Amino acid sequence: xxxxxxxxxxxxxxxxxxxxxxxxxxxxxxxxxxxxxxxxxxxxxxxxxxxxxxxxxxxxxxxxxxxxxxxxxxxxxxxxxxxxxxxxxxxxxxxxxxxxxxxxxxxxxxxxxxxxxxxxxxxxxxxxxxxxxxxxxxxxxxxxxxxxxxxxxxxxxxxxxxxxxxxxxxxxxxxxxxxxxxxxxxxxxxxxxxxxxxxxxxxxxxxxxxxxxxxxxxxxxxxxxxxxxxxxxxxxxxxxxxxxxxxxxxxxxxxxxxxxxxxxxxxxxxxxxxxxxxxxxxxxxxxxxxxxxxxxxxxxxxxxxxxxxxxxxxxxxxxxxxxxxxxxxxxxxxxxxxxxxxxxxxxxxxxxxxxxxxxxxxxxxxxxxxxxxxxxxxxxxxxxxxxxxxxxxxxxxxxxxxxxxxxxxxxxxxxxxxxxxxxxxxxxxxxxxxxxxxxxxxxxxxxxxxxxxxxxxxxxxxxxxxxxxxxxxxxxxxxxxxxxxxxxxxxxxxxxxxxxxxxxxxxxxxxxxxxxxxxxxxxxxxxxxxx
Numbered sequence: 001x002x003x004x005x006x007x008x009x010x011x012x013x014x015x016x017x018x019x020x021x022x023x024x025x026x027x028x029x030x031x032x033x034x035x036x037x038x039x040x041x042x043x044x045x046x047x048x049x050x051x052x053x054x055x056x057x058x059x060x061x062x063x064x065x066x067x068x069x070x071x072x073x074x075x076x077x078x079x080x081x082x083x084x085x086x087x088x089x090x091x092x093x094x095x096x097x098x099x100x101x102x103x104x105x106x107x108x109x110x111x112x113x114x115x116x117x118x119x120x121x122x123x124x125x126x127x128x129x130x131x132x133x134x135x136x137x138x139x140x141x142x143x144x145x146x147x148x149x150x151x152x153x154x155x156x157x158x159x160x161x162x163x164x165x166x167x168x169x170x171x172x173x174x175x176x177x178x179x180x181x182x183x184x185x186x187x188x189x190x191x192x193x194x195x196x197x198x199x200x201x202x203x204x205x206x207x208x209x210x211x212x213x214x215x216x217x218x219x220x221x222x223x224x225x226x227x228x229x230x231x232x233x234x235x236x237x238x239x240x241x242x243x244x245x246x247x248x249x250x251x252x253x254x255x256x257x258x259x260x261x262x263x264x265x266x267x268x269x270x271x272x273x274x275x276x277x278x279x280x281x282x283x284x285x286x287x288x289x290x291x292x293x294x295x296x297x298x299x300x301x302x303x304x305x306x307x308x309x310x311x312x313x314x315x316x317x318x319x320x321x322x323x324x325x326x327x328x329x330x331x332x333x334x335x336x337x338x339x340x341x342x343x344x345x346x347x348x349x350x351x352x353x354x355x356x357x358x359x360x361x362x363x364x365x366x367x368x369x370x371x372x373x374x375x376x377x378x379x380x381x382x383x384x385x386x387x388x389x390x391x392x393x394x395x396x397x398x399x400x401x402x403x404x405x406x407x408x409x410x411x412x413x414x415x416x417x418x419x420x421x422x423x424x425x426x427x428x429x430x431x432x433x434x435x436x437x438x439x440x441x442x443x444x445x446x447x448x449x450x451x452x453x454x455x456x457x458x459x460x461x462x463x464x465x466x467x468x469x470x471x472x473x474x475x476x477x478x479x480x481x482x483x484x485x486x487x488x489x490x491x492x493x494x495x496x497x498x499x500x501x502x503x504x505x506x507x508x509x510x511x512x513x514x515x516x517x518x519x520x521x522x523x524x525x526x527x528x529x530x531x
Contacts, residue, residue, distance in 0.1 A: 053311050053312070053313050054310070054311070054312050054313065055312075055313045055314075055315050056312055056313070056314055056315065057314075057315045057316075057317050058314050058315065058316060058317065059316075059317045059318055060224075060225065060228050060316070060318045061526055063224055063228055063297070063300075063301065064221050064224055064225075064526055064528075065526075066301050067220060067221070067224050067300055067301055067302070068217065068220070068221070068528070070301060070302035070303075071220050071300070071302055072302060073216060073220065074213075074216060074217060074220055077212060077213045077216045077217075078213060080209060080212075080213075081206070081209040081210055081212070081213045084202070084205050084206040084208075084209040085206055087202040087205060087206065088199065088202040088203055088206055090202070091198045091199040091201075091202045092199055094144060095143075095144050095145070095146060097141060097142065097143040098141070098142045098143070099140070099141050100138075100139075100140045100141075100142075101137070101138070101139055101140075102137070102138040102140070103135075103136070103137045103138075104134075104135075104136050104137075104138075105133075105134070105135050105136075106133070106134045106136070107131075107132070107133045107134075108130075108131075108132045108133075108134075109129060109130070109131045109132075110129075110130050111127045111128070111129060111130070112124065112127065112128045112129070112130050113127070116130065118166055118167045118168045119162060119164070119166050119167070119168075129164075130162070131162065131163035131164065132160065132161070132162050132163075133160070133161045133162075133163075134158060134159070134160045134161075135158065135159040135160075136156060136157070136158040136159075137156065137157055137158070138154065138155075138156040139154070139155045139156070140152065140153070140154045140155075141153045141154075145184075146192040146195050146196065147184060147190065147191060147192060147195065148184065148185045148189045148190050148191065148194070148195050149182065149183050149184030149185065150182075150183055151180065151181065151182045151183075152179075152180070152181045152182075153179075153180050154177075154178070154179045154180075154181075155176070155177070155178050155179075156176070156177050157174065157175070157176040157177075157383070157386065157387075158174070158175050158176070159172055159173070159174050160172060160173050160175065161173075169379075170379065170380065170381045173379060173380075173381070174379070174380045174381065174382055174383055174385070174386035175377070175378065175379050175386065176377070176378040176379075176386050176387065176390040177375060177376070177377050177378075177390075178375055178376040178377075178390060178391070179373065179374070179375035180373065180374050180375065181371070181372070181373045182370075182371070182372045182373070183369055183370065183371050183372075184369065184370045185367065185368065185369045185370075186368045186369060186370060187365040187366055187367065187368045188362060188363060188365040188366065188367045188368070189362065189367075193358075194358070194359055194362045197355050197356075197358070197359045200355055201352050201355055201356070204348045204349075204351055204352045204355075205352070207344075207348050208345050208348045208349065208352075210530075211341040211342075211344045211345040211348070212341070212345065213530070214341045214520075214530055215341035215342065215345075217523070217530065218341070218517055218520060218522050218523070219517070220300075221517075221522050221523075221526075222513055222514065222516075222517040222522065223300060224297075224300050225509075225510070225513040226510050226513060226514075227293065227296055227297045227300060228297065228316060228318070229320070229506050229509045229510050229513070230293050230296075230506065230510075231290070231293045231294060231297050231314065231316050232316045232318065232319075232320055232506065232509075233320075233502055233503065233505075233506035234286065234289045234290040234293050235290055235315075235316065236320075236502050237286050237289070237499055237502055238283070238286040238287055238289075238290055240286075240495055240498045240499055240502065241279070241282045241283045241285075241286040241495070242283055243495070243498075244279050244282065244491060244492075244494075244495040245276065245279035245280060245282070245283055247491050248272065248275045248276045248278075248279045248488070248491060249276055249279075251272050251275070251484065251487060251488070251491070252269070252272035252273055252275070252276050255268050255269045255272045255484060256269055256272075263480075264484075268483065268484040271484045271485055271488060272484055272488070275488045275491070282495075294313065294314050297314060298312070298314060320502075320505040320506060320508075320509050321505075321508065321509050321512065322456065322505055322508075324453050325449070325512065327446055327449060327450070327515070329442070329443065329446050332442050332445075332446055332515070332518075332519055333439060333442050333443075335519045335520070335521060336438050336439075336441075336442050336518060336519045336520060337435065337438065337439075339519065339520040339521065340434075340438050340518075340519075340520045341520060342434050342437075342438065343431070343434055343435060343438060346427070346430050346431040346434045346435075347431060349427045349430065349431070350424070350427045350428055350431050352427075353420070353423050353424035353426075353427040353428075354424055356420045356423065356424070357417070357420040357421055357423075357424045359420075360413070360416050360417040360419075360420040360421075361417055363413040363416065363417070364410060364413050364414065364417060366404060366405065366406035367403075367404070367405045367406065368402065368403070368404050369402070369403045369404075370400070370401075370402055371400065371401050371402070371403060372398075372399070372400040372401075373397075373398065373399050373400075374396070374397065374398040374399075375396065375397050375398070376390055376391060376393065376395065376396050377390065377395040377396070377397070378390025378391070378392070378395060379395075438518070441518050442515075442518050442519065445511070445514050445515040445518040446515065448511045448514065448515075449508070449511040449512060449515050452504060452507045452508035452511045453508055455504035455507065455508070456501065456504045456505055456508055458504075459497065459500045459501040459503075459504045460501055462497045462500065462501075463494070463497040463498055463500075463501045465497075466490065466493050466494040466496075466497040466498075467494060469490050469493070469494075470487070470490040470491060470493075470494050473486055473487050473490045474487060
């Protein structure tokens with residue numbers, strides 16, 4: 001065959017390509033077989049070994065409690081919830097009594113242009129000076145009533161002294177006045193129901209904030225559970241990758257031994273070495289996935305920045321649940337409708353809208369109010385004499401009346417009432433929408449749990465079959481009826497089947513967590529009670 005023959009050139013090129021791949025594979029294999037660990041630096045000067053990592057075992061329950069104590073979102077929601085309680089006190093304080101005390105001293109020196117009975121004569125022939133001093137104290141107590149009315153109790157004793165010669169009965173004189181004033185609306189703003197409206201709204205808002213807080217807690221716990229099971233999965237998945245690497249290394253050792261005695265070709269050894277290199281890569285990727293999930297998990301625990309800088313490994317102690325939990329769809333729906341914070345929150349919003357509508361309807365009425373007043377008066381030469389006459393009942397006054405007012409057109413109250421009715425209808429529609437969303441979410445969560453458990457059974461069967469196929473292929477290889485390539489393929493299939501089974505179990509545990517979140521029963525699983 002001539003050197004210029006195209007077929008001869010093609011054979012030469014294929015041979016060169018085979019040897020290039022052979023030498024590159026040998027170089028990679030030697031690099032791994034010289035004792036370098038997978039994560040060591042590829043340099044002549046080996047770096048100093050890092051300090052040993054600190055490991056901390058952590059259970060799921062412990063992680064949940066630590067998160068609830070330190071989570072920033074929960075702290076913010078808790079403070080917001082507590083701020084709503086101050087709104088209740090603010091509305092209730094409108095019915096607190098008010099006490100006031102006022103003391104005054106006055107002196108008036110004025111010229112007289114006409115006679116003053118008891119001070120000057122019958123006629124004036126010159127300007128006289130009228131010098132009067134007064135000391136007065138006023139004690140007042142007011143109280144707003146739940147009926148919409150209010151009362152005012154006022155007592156004002158006073159001492160008056162006029163300088164000079166007088167013919168007054170008492171100089172100085174002591175006077176006292178006791179007055180009680182009562183007002184009560186009869187139409188608009190009348191009754192305890194309408195006057196307790198804003199207090200009840202504040203109470204509803206506080207309840208709504210409690211449900212928001214509860215929803216936040218449930219969400220945080222669910223996030224912790226989902227992340228925790230991912231950490232468990234990545235740890236178990238690393239074990240699968242390590243087992244696959246060990247199997248490949250054992251096959252490589254066997255092939256090398258057989259190649260030395262001449263019962264196996266070099267190509268089989270190279271295939272096994274390439275498989276070892278691939279399995280090493282998978283171990284590195286699996287280890288990185290663990291560290292990534294651990295960082296996310298530690299962030300949820302909200303450690304300090306200094307603690308987060310430390311190289312700490314969290315080792316989960318809880319194992320994946322593999323048994324089927326009995327689930328009743330209708331029971332799950334009933335529990336969710338009764339407990340979901342979103343439904344309770346929407347129900348309180350409907351109640352608040354109804355209260356606002358009733359109050360706005362009351363404001364359409366005209367303002368008709370009753371006013372009544374009564375009082376006692378007294379006069380004496382000293383405080384004791386004045387008080388005796390003041391409360392003796394000889395001097396008194398009283399009065400009563402009605403006040404009616406009504407804005408023509410009353411457009412402001414009518415527009416406000418229409419607005420409140422629209423808000424009430426929107427709140428009712430929102431409640432119905434939330435209930436439907438919860439029902440759909442529960443149905444999906446139940447299906448997910450059932451599907452993921454079936455996945456566990458299916459992937460377990462696939463893993464068992466992969467183990468049997470690998471065992472059979474190994475036996476065929478030992479008697480020379482198979483090749484290294486087929487054994488490596490079955491090893492890869494087994495590792496994939498094991499990973500799929502782990503993925504199904506992790507998803508099943510996450511589905512159980514999601515179902516508990518959908519039913520709002522997560523707190524009961526940890527015996528947590530929100531106060």
